[in-house]
Amino acid sequence: MTHPLGSVMLDLEGTTLTAAERQLLKAPAVGGVILFGRNVEDAHQVRKLCGQVRQLRPDVLLAVDQEGGRVQRIKQGLTRLPPMARLGDYYQQDRAAALGLAQDTGWLLGMEMAACGLDISFAPVLDVDSGLNSMIGDRSFGPEAAQVTELGGALVAGLHEAGMAAIGKHFPGHGGVAGDSHLALPVDDRPFETLKQHDLVPFSALAKKLDGVMPAHIVYSAFDKRPAGFSPSWLGMLRQSLGFKGCIFSDDLSMAGAHEAGGPRERAAAALAAGCDMLLVCNDREAALEVVAAVPTPQSVRPGKLRYKRARPDLDALPALSRWRRTHAQLEAMAAHSRSS
Numbered sequence: 086m087t088h089p090l091g092s093v094m095l096d097l098e099g100t101t102l103t104a105a106e107r108q109l110l111k112a113p114a115v116g117g118v119i120l121f122g123r124n125v126e127d128a129h130q131v132r133k134l135c136g137q138v139r140q141l142r143p144d145v146l147l148a149v150d151q152e153g154g155r156v157q158r159i160k161q162g163l164t165r166l167p168p169m170a171r172l173g174d175y176y177q178q179d180r181a182a183a184l185g186l187a188q189d190t191g192w193l194l195g196m197e198m199a200a201c202g203l204d205i206s207f208a209p210v211l212d213v214d215s216g217l218n219s220m221i222g223d224r225s226f227g228p229e230a231a232q233v234t235e236l237g238g239a240l241v242a243g244l245h246e247a248g249m250a251a252i253g254k255h256f257p258g259h260g261g262v263a264g265d266s267h268l269a270l271p272v273d274d275r276p277f278e279t280l281k282q283h284d285l286v287p288f289s290a291l292a293k294k295l296d297g298v299m300p301a302h303i304v305y306s307a308f309d310k311r312p313a314g315f316s317p318s319w320l321g322m323l324r325q326s327l328g329f330k331g332c333i334f335s336d337d338l339s340m341a342g343a344h345e346a347g348g349p350r351e352r353a354a355a356a357l358a359a360g361c362d363m364l365l366v367c368n369d370r371e372a373a374l375e376v377v378a379a380v381p382t383p384q385s386v387r388p389g390k391l392r393y394k395r396a397r398p399d400l401d402a403l404p405a406l407s408r409w410r411r412t413h414a415q416l417e418a419m420a421a422h423s424r425s426s
Contacts, residue, residue, distance in 0.1 A: 087390050089383040090116030090144060092357065093376055094334070096367040097124050102137050110141045114377045116388050117146040117363055120158055120203075128162030128201050128400055135202025146363075146388050151198060151206040153190075153416075154223055154423065162400065163197045164412075166190070167419040169210060172236055173227030175419075184239045189412040191243020191251070196409065199249060200400040204393045207299060207334075208244075209237045211253045211287040212260040221260050223423075230286035237287050241294050248395040250296035255336065256323060257313060258284025259301045270312060270345050272304045280305060292327035296391055299334045300361075311359075312345060315352075320360035332387035335361045338376070339369040349375040362387045 094117030097106055109115065118138055125131055135147050149158050154168025172190070176183035191209075198206050212218075213233050214225035226236040241251040261284055262271035273280075281289075288298070300314040300323075313319040314335050323329045335356040338349065347355070349372035353364050362385040366373040403409045 087386045088144070089386050090146065090363075090388040091383045092116055092361075092363050092380050092385065092388075093353075093373065094119055094146065094148065094363050094365045095373045095377075096121060097134075100124055100126055100130055100134060102134070102141075107141060109374075109377070110138065110145070112377050113383060114380045115142070115145065116383060117148060117365075119148045119150075119365060119367060121150075121367070122158050125159050126161065128159055128197070131159055131201045131203070132400065139202070144389065144392075146205065146391055147203045148205045148207060149198065149203055150208075151194060152208045152210055152224060153420070156224060159197075159201060163201075164193060164416050165420040166194070166416055167423045168223035169226050169236070169240075170214070170223035171419050171423055173225070173232060176227070176232055176236060180235075184235060186412070186415060187236045187239035188243040188246070189408065190416060191240035192246045193243070193409055193412045193416070194240075195244045195247025195249030196398050196403060196406075197400075199247060199393050199395070200398045200403060202397065205250050205252055205297065205391055207252045207254060209240045209251065209253060210255075211237045211291065212255055212258050213284050213287065215260045217263045218260055225260060230283050234287040234290045238291055238294065241291060248393060250331075250391040251294070252297035252299060252334065253288060253291060253295045254299035255301035255303075256288050256298050257301070257305065257319060258288070259303060260284060262303060270302065270304060272306055274306050277305070277307045280308070288323070289327055292323065292329040295329065295331055297332040297334055298323060298329060299336050302336050302340055314361065315345075315355045315359050317359045324360065332362045332385070332391055333360055335364045337365045337367045339367055339372055349373075350379045352376075353380055357381075 091114040153166030226233040244251045309316045309318045338352045353376045
């Protein structure tokens with residue numbers, strides 16, 4: 086039976102737990118930990134750090150952003166993943182081969198994350214690249230909604246093969262604005278029908294296959310004046326119209342795009358009221374402490390369902406798998422080409 090988890094996912098200072106963090110992790114409101122580059126030396130050290138966290142909190146959800154390209158926190162000891170746009174380029178040359186590689190990529194990613202002791206990577210990015218947003222850019226599978234849907238769906242299938250949950254972001258689509266929600270609150274003024282026929286397509290098609298969704302800190306003014314992550318209308322549509330049953334993660338509530346909702350307590354309350362199950366509060370320990378003290382007793386069982394439930398693969402044994410060796414070689418070559426071009 087899955088038990089409710091605390092609704093706060095927070096970050097850590099370094100590569101080992103501090104005494105203060107050991108104390109903080111015991112708080113019932115803490116249900117997750119997300120790792121950043123500063124927490125990482127190599128894959129084996131990440132496995133050890135995850136073990137330290139699990140000794141204190143066996144139930145906690147351990148996460149990372151390991152998309153590939155610019156957003157890959159663990160680089161030493163794992164496959165260097167190319168930006169997902171490279172899979173999109175491959176799709177234009179050979180659709181069937183690209184979809185096969187996308188599924189293999191999801192499987193490899195899931196196996197490597199599980200071997201590191203993690204439960205989820207916040208992937209795939211399902212934003213459709215419009216050429217406007219440099220924060221998204223080559224993180225997207227491409228500029229066509231159907232292509233993003235197919236490649237994203239293949240990567241989701243691969244993650245599931247490896248026993249790992251798939252988290253789609255940034256609902257209902259971050260690709261149509263120039264602004265970076267880390268720095269400001271972007272406003273997307275396009276008509277809802279345009280969003281529905283373009284940005285929303287991957288989320289609509291994959292909603293029932295995704296285990297988690299992260300909404301964007303963006304206002305879509307034709308639909309709601311509130312940012313999507315604080316909007317009961319957007320999150321209600323995700324659940325009711327699109328049939329999504331999984332866990333909704335807020336994007337980081339410390340980002341500038343979230344400040345419209347007020348201080349840390351107000352942001353947390355607004356996200357929970359809108360329908361989020363788990364709140365990310367990162368790179369601002371004071372805000373995290375304030376939210377941990379303010380949020381209600383754990384109520385949602387959805388985050389706990391995302392924990393990795395299989396026997397974890399051995400990091401050093403992955404190269405013995407022919408599928409890993411084949412996919413690793415393809416992705417490493419694609420990543421090397423991306424860095425040199």
